[in-house]
Amino acid sequence: MSDVDVDAALETTDIHDMLGFTAAKKACPKDRSWKILEYIHGNPHIFVGEDMISTGVSANDPLFFLHHSFVDLVWEGQENNESSNTQPTILPVAVERISSELQ
Helix, strand or coil: CCHHHHHHHHHHHHHHHCCCCCCCCCCCCCCCCEEEEEEEHHHHHHHHHHHHHCCCCCCHHHHHHHHHHHHHHHHHHHHHCCHHHHHHCCHHHCCCCCEEECC
16 A cells, blocks of 8 residues: 555545445446545555455465554544544445445
8 A cells, every 4th residue: 555545545534435335336326436445455465466366365475464454554543533523323334236245
């Protein structure tokens, strides 16, 4: 994850942009944003290659845990940027017409 990616995640104010539908169908009313944490989190998996690319075995790579610890740190940083008054009480729900059934 580049500094630009991390900054984009930290500056996000819309929970849908942070957790957005990465496998959205064409009917999804929300524009796809490459700043969604799930997208930017995937880049190091692709860069490392080998086991890190396959979701079934990516945890076999020791870098997996370092990487996901960092993703957790970015998530925590984004949460700390929000005041308690703006925290969502309802998280986005996967809706069949806009989201893949695998999501």
